[in-house]
Amino acid sequence: MQISTSSFYDNTSKRLSAMSARASALQVEIATGKRFQTPSEAPATSQQIAELNRKDADAAVYGGNLTLAGSLLDQADGVLGQIGTQLQRALELTTQAANGTQTPATRKILGTELASIVDAVAGLANIRNVRGQPLFGTPDGVPAVTKNADGSFAYATINVSEVPIADGQTVQATEGASRIFKLDGGKDTLKILSDLAAALQADGSTGTSASDALDDLNAGIEQVTVVQASVGARSARVELQQTLLATADTDRAALRSKLEDTDVTSAVIELQQMMTALSATQSSFSKLSSLSLFDYLR
Numbered sequence: 001m002q003i004s005t006s007s008f009y010d011n012t013s014k015r016l017s018a019m020s021a022r023a024s025a026l027q028v029e030i031a032t033g034k035r036f037q038t039p040s041e042a043p044a045t046s047q048q049i050a051e052l053n054r055k056d057a058d059a060a061v062y063g064g065n066l067t068l069a070g071s072l073l074d075q076a077d078g079v080l081g082q083i084g085t086q087l088q089r090a091l092e093l094t095t096q097a098a099n100g101t102q103t104p105a106t107r108k109i110l111g112t113e114l115a116s117i118v119d120a121v122a123g124l125a126n127i128r129n130v131r132g133q134p135l136f137g138t139p140d141g142v143p144a145v146t147k148n149a150d151g152s153f154a155y156a157t158i159n160v161s162e163v164p165i166a167d168g169q170t171v172q173a174t175e176g177a178s179r180i181f182k183l184d185g186g187k188d189t190l191k192i193l194s195d196l197a198a199a200l201q202a203d204g205s206t207g208t209s210a211s212d213a214l215d216d217l218n219a220g221i222e223q224v225t226v227v228q229a230s231v232g233a234r235s236a237r238v239e240l241q242q243t244l245l246a247t248a249d250t251d252r253a254a255l256r257s258k259l260e261d262t263d264v265t266s267a268v269i270e271l272q273q274m275m276t277a278l279s280a281t282q283s284s285f286s287k288l289s290s291l292s293l294f295d296y297l298r
Contacts, residue, residue, distance in 0.1 A: 034260055045259050052256050059249055062165055066242050069163045069173035071130050073235040076175055079135060080228040083124050083180070087221045090117045090193055094217055097200055097210035107207070111200025118193045122147060125177050136177040144177035145190065151198065153190045155181070165241050171234055180227050181220070189220030 036042045096102065097110045125145040129135040134156070137144035142156040155178040162170035181189045192213055199209040 030262060034262060036260070048259055049256060052252050052259075055252060056249075058167070059245055059252075063242075063245060065163045066165050066238055066245065068130075069165065069171050070235065070238045070242070072135070072173040073231055073238060075127075075129060076135060077228060077231045077235060079124050079127055080175075080180070080224055080231060083121055084221060084224045084228065086117050086121050086124070087189070087193075087217065087224060090114055091214070091217045091221060093117075094196065094210045094213055097196075098207045098214060100207060102207060107200045107210075111197045111202075114193060114197035114200065118190060118197060121193075122153070122190060125180065129174075136175055136180065145181075147194075151191070151194050153181070153188060153194075165238065166245070169241070171238060171241075173234075175227060175231065180224060183216065183219050183223060187216055187219075189217070189223070192216045192220065 036045070093110045093114055097107050102110070122145045125136055126143045127135050133139050133141060134144045136158075137156045138158050144156050144158075146154045146156075148154055155176070158174070158176040158178075160172050160174055160176060163173045165171050183189060196209055196213045
């Protein structure tokens with residue numbers, strides 16, 4: 001079978017161009033670490049990577065929300081623990097005051113300490129969060145607890161918002177002060193303590209008011225415990241979601257690498273083979289193209 005000179009040149013030229021182009025592409029892949037440089041080179045893969053980018057962006061938002069929610073819940077848990085400690089001390093003082101052996105003078109001392117506990121608990125309830133807003137109050141800065149002139153307490157009306165932490169999942173990152181201190185039957189732990197402190201500080205008071213307050217104080221402590229347990233459960237859920245988010249981030253990174261990263265070792269080997277073949281082809285072409293009819297007749 002005869003091959004014309006023009007066909008020989010054309011075929012060889014195309015082969016050399018293809019080999020050179022592949023060698024150049026391999027060099028770029030090795031230099032950039034990416035299998036392709038433009039989406040048009042691999043449309044299907046580019047679509048997959050675009051979806052991974054979208055999920056990465058969502059994960060960044062969810063990650064920020066989880067960090068904030070976790071911080072708020074941890075702070076709330078700590079403050080509720082302190083409130084519970086204060087109320088536990090108030091219960092001890094009330095139990096002492098209910099003892100018939102106490103004198104009006106000693107009850108007055110107990111009442112003074114109870115009054116300081118009321119102020120301490122109210123101060124804890126009005127503590128601010130990491131964003132400078134009342135932890136148990138409203139985002140616009142309204143204090144969670146306000147003591148009225150008549151000794152009663154007002155609680156900020158708060159609409160507890162849900163923070164998105166995953167697709168279709170939210171978590172309540174705050175608590176309202178009213179849930180912490182309001183009891184069944186319209187009773188109020190802070191009001192109970194405040195009234196008791198005032199009664200004990202009054203001259204001639206007896207232990208009756210202290211005895212009457214014991215059950216309500218126990219209920220108040222139980223309510224704080226319930227709220228704290230709820231906060232703790234949500235905090236654990238946030239931690240779990242953070243772990244799941246980190247795992248998903250790792251999985252996406254691995255998939256992205258598989259889709260777009262160059263296998264440098266394989267690429268270097270292929271480039272070496274391609275350069276060797278290209279050199280051999282160029283050498284052969286050079287020798288063959290220099291042959292003349294006289295060379296064949298010799």
